[in-house]
Amino acid sequence: MSDLHPLSCMVRDFYNKLNTEVNFLCRLNDADLTKDQTDIYNQLSEEIKKRYYGSGINIPEKLEGKRVLDIGCGSGSLVFILSKLVGPKGSVFGVDMSDGLIDTAKQQSDFHAKLWGYDKPNFEFKVGNIETLDKLGFAPNSFDIVVSNGVFCLVPNKDAAFTHAYNLLKEGGQFYLNDVYAEKDPPEEYRNDEKLWSLGTTGAMRWDRLAEVSGRVGFTTPYLTCAAPVNIVKEEYNKMLGNGRYSCAGWRLFKLGQGAKRDASRVTYNGNISAFPQAFPWDVDLTFPVTMFCCCWMMLLHFPL
Ligand SMILES: C[S@@+](CC[C@H](N)C(=O)[O-])C[C@H]1O[C@@H](n2cnc3c(N)ncnc32)[C@H](O)[C@@H]1O
Structure with missing residues (x-):
């Protein structure tokens, strides 16, 4: 991919390395899942469960038959869960720039298609940059739902990523976003620090900027569905970050149709x-x-x- 920002190239190398070393574990925020969703997660292959790197799995409701896109899908944990929930008439697409993680997802595809009882997978993985999603051949206004888990905090051009998510959604479609958010901006000198950026801190949006950036491209008010503090253990990182606090949070955002009613109902x-x-x-x-x-x-x- 020639269109990647230097910080994104560094993030890609970081995640490709994690894919082979598998030495970094993210906690599944299963308090936010229903019992059925947790049961589905538990059936995923061990290879996929140990490569879950998200900020918190949030799953929208009533998915049967829907066409869903996961931007920044990693090794596909959420894609495989959604594959079960959309059923045989639905479809799921996963995009990520880390080719190593996408290779792992593809290697695990047959296992998960068989697990859910499908003759052929109802999902597909692509290597790509979410800042230039328009290059991947998806038709505009073609997805019922877009999801993303722990990704925007790593993306330098957030306006571009929001714009593509918006353009790919159908009118009335929902963007189910989970990400890391910052209480305040990091100190100027560490803003582009490679280590801090790849941990999802210095690139994290401030809470109050989410509505501004997503609203600029046309999304509704973001509705907060869950939130939990991020515990930064290394004191050295806390100092570099000016002791700013970070949180993981989930949101619903909507692309309303032309002339949709926006007042109280x-x-x-x-x-x-x-x-x-x-x-x-x-x-x-x-x-x-x-x-x-x-x-x-x-x-x-x-x-x-
Ligand atoms: C914290 S991981 C989350 C992965 C996955 N959503 C999960 O829950 O396991 C962040 C992912 O975002 C991807 N990513 C970051 N910036 C990206 C970009 N500009 N385009 C595509 N993928 C990106 C990384 O490659 C990585 O797989």
Whole structure:
């Protein structure tokens, strides 16, 4: 790839090395997964589980039949999970610039297609730069959902990455983003420090910039779905980072259609997402309970007079 920023070349070398050394473990934030999602994760091959490097797996709901893109998919842990959840009529694509991780994902493809009972994989992996996603041949407005886990904090040109995610989504589509965020900017002298950048710190966006950058390309307000502090153990790194605090956080962002209503609306949740029969957690501030009408209706079904 000739279009990579020098910092991205360094990140690619870092992740290609991790792929062969496998000496860096990320904790799975399984508190944010439903029981079914955790069961699916647990069935992934050991080769894939030990190469999970994300900031927290968040999985959107009601995926059956959907066309999904994972930008910065690494060795494909989330792609393989989504492959099961979209079912045989859906499809999943994973893009990453680290060719070593993509090779590992491809080597593990047959295992996961068989595991989910598919004759042929409903997923595909491509090597590519998410700052120039338009070069990979995906049609604009062609994905129902875009996901990304622990990637934007490593990308120098965030505007470009958000723009491509936006352009590839269909109108009404959802961007399910998990990433590392900073409380404040790092000290100027360490802003491009290679080690700190490849650990996802100095390139992490400030919380308050996410809405500004994603809004500029057209996304709605980001809705926070989960957050957890990042524990930087090495005191030396904390000093270099000016003792700034970092967090992993998950968000839903939407690409609304032309003329979509953006003002306050009345919403009814009818309980039709199987993992959430009583109430649907939209974000950390808002949960939609099943409406009284639906509750009564369900009670009548269970206790016929
Ligand atoms: C922290 S890892 C997360 C990988 C994967 N999402 C996971 O959960 O295991 C970050 C990934 O982003 C990829 N990445 C960083 N910058 C990229 C870019 N500009 N284009 C494509 N991939 C990129 C790296 O190669 C690496 O695989």
